[in-house]
Amino acid sequence: MSGKADPRTAGEGTTSRTRLDRGRGALGPALELVHTGRAPTRAVLTAELGVTRATAGAVAAELEALGLIRVDARPGAAAGSQGRPSHRLSVAEDGPVALAAQVHADGFRAALVGLGGRIVATAPGCETVDADPAKVLGSVVEAGAGLLRTTGRRCVGAGLAVPSAVAEPDGLALNPLHLAWPAGAPVRRIFAECVRAAGIDGPAFAANDVNLAALAEHRHGAGRGARDLLCVATGHRGVGGALVLDGRLHTGSSGLALEVGHLTVNPEGRPCHCGSRGCLDVEADPLAFLTAAGRDPGPEVSLLQQANDLIRHHYDDEAVRGATEALIDRLGLGLAGLVNILNPDRIILGGLHRALLDADPQRLRAVVADRSLWGQSGGVPILPCTLDHNSLVGAAELAWQPVLDDPLTALT
Numbered sequence: 001m002s003g004k005a006d007p008r009t010a011g012e013g014t015t016s017r018t019r020l021d022r023g024r025g026a027l028g029p030a031l032e033l034v035h036t037g038r039a040p041t042r043a044v045l046t047a048e049l050g051v052t053r054a055t056a057g058a059v060a061a062e063l064e065a066l067g068l069i070r071v072d073a074r075p076g077a078a079a080g081s082q083g084r085p086s087h088r089l090s091v092a093e094d095g096p097v098a099l100a101a102q103v104h105a106d107g108f109r110a111a112l113v114g115l116g117g118r119i120v121a122t123a124p125g126c127e128t129v130d131a132d133p134a135k136v137l138g139s140v141v142e143a144g145a146g147l148l149r150t151t152g153r154r155c156v157g158a159g160l161a162v163p164s165a166v167a168e169p170d171g172l173a174l175n176p177l178h179l180a181w182p183a184g185a186p187v188r189r190i191f192a193e194c195v196r197a198a199g200i201d202g203p204a205f206a207a208n209d210v211n212l213a214a215l216a217e218h219r220h221g222a223g224r225g226a227r228d229l230l231c232v233a234t235g236h237r238g239v240g241g242a243l244v245l246d247g248r249l250h251t252g253s254s255g256l257a258l259e260v261g262h263l264t265v266n267p268e269g270r271p272c273h274c275g276s277r278g279c280l281d282v283e284a285d286p287l288a289f290l291t292a293a294g295r296d297p298g299p300e301v302s303l304l305q306q307a308n309d310l311i312r313h314h315y316d317d318e319a320v321r322g323a324t325e326a327l328i329d330r331l332g333l334g335l336a337g338l339v340n341i342l343n344p345d346r347i348i349l350g351g352l353h354r355a356l357l358d359a360d361p362q363r364l365r366a367v368v369a370d371r372s373l374w375g376q377s378g379g380v381p382i383l384p385c386t387l388d389h390n391s392l393v394g395a396a397e398l399a400w401q402p403v404l405d406d407p408l409t410a411l412t
Contacts, residue, residue: 075087098396107125109389121150144198158203208240214229214249214348238261241338260334265334286307290307348384
């Protein structure tokens with residue numbers, strides 16, 4: 001038997017390796033396309049990447065070998081279609097996960113989130129938040145570590161969402177007012193230390209909760225397909241905003257952009273903790289709504305849930321309807337100013353603002369159109385956020401980003 005390799009087999013191997021070598025730089029873009037649902041088939045992946053079908057096949061095969069996606073080579077043909085259907089691509093349901101954590105004024109929660117923004121498992125939320133961030137973050141990470149032990153999933157990293165501006169590059173929570181944490185708490189460092197102490201692999205990140213909600217909605221929810229996306233939302237207290245420009249979260253020079261909660265919408269309104277009066281933060285959040293509706297906040301459930309329940313179940317009550325209209329007008333005034341400055345092609349609303357939009361969408365859209373220059377020229381679509389726990393999903397996106405950037409380096 002000759003010791004020489006079959007030239008046909010050798011040629012095929014060389015061609016296959018060449019295709020994969022050419023496609024390695026496309027692994028990240030390809031994974032992001034599947035992750036965001038923009039490449040459901042190999043044919044679409046080929047077109048989006050601008051490569052040959054063979055190279056796209058090699059890229060998809062490598063991502064499948066890494067346990068990140070699944071390739072269905074024998075999909076069923078649609079009724080009435082002709083020809084062989086293209087291989088279908090989907091995220092691997094049993095693949096790696098990211099640990100996502102969220103802390104807000106009424107508690108905290110941990111979850112495991114896979115590719116595609118799919119929540120795999122969640123831990124029961126805690127309803128009390130200690131004034132020491134290290135205690136809180138240690139508890140939420142331990143809850144996440146318990147989920148990893150139970151599921152046996154590989155973890156690519158961890159992300160944390162907090163209701164505060166997070167300054168870059170040090171990861172300091174500058175204004176966690178509703179948590180009673182000290183201003184400037186080094187939440188990213190503390191979170192990373194907790195993650196390492198729990199034996200969890202991968203890098204750890206932290207960012208503002210509304211920024212992360214916007215990122216999740218842009219990739220997987222109501223913001224998908226928008227080029228310049230504005231997100232405005234209430235948390236359990238306060239109002240936040242975020243902007244996605246050309247597919248990337250805009251955080252400014254030091255992570256502090258889009259503090260929309262401190263737009264003045266009622267000059268004679270309530271004092272705000274920023275030193276001004278009548279800011280969105282104190283004029284259009286759940287506490288402001290309950291106050292306007294003449295309701296005393298109860299301790300049994302979160303302020304956000306109390307406000308949402310009033311709108312959804314008691315809208316016929318005159319006081320509730322009046323409070324809804326008042327907050328819609330304040331919110332619309334703030335949105336109009338943002339439209340004039342940012343000229344987004346879509347606005348999405350979350351938290352209490354989603355409930356306000358659902359209650360009277362025409363009123364809100366009319367206020368924005370009447371008060372904004374660009375709104376009068378045709379209107380900006382205003383839509384509700386669609387993802388459950390979008391800040392958690394966004395926190396996971398932070399941990400997934402290194403994998404999306406370079407799957408081979410991140411996983412091997």
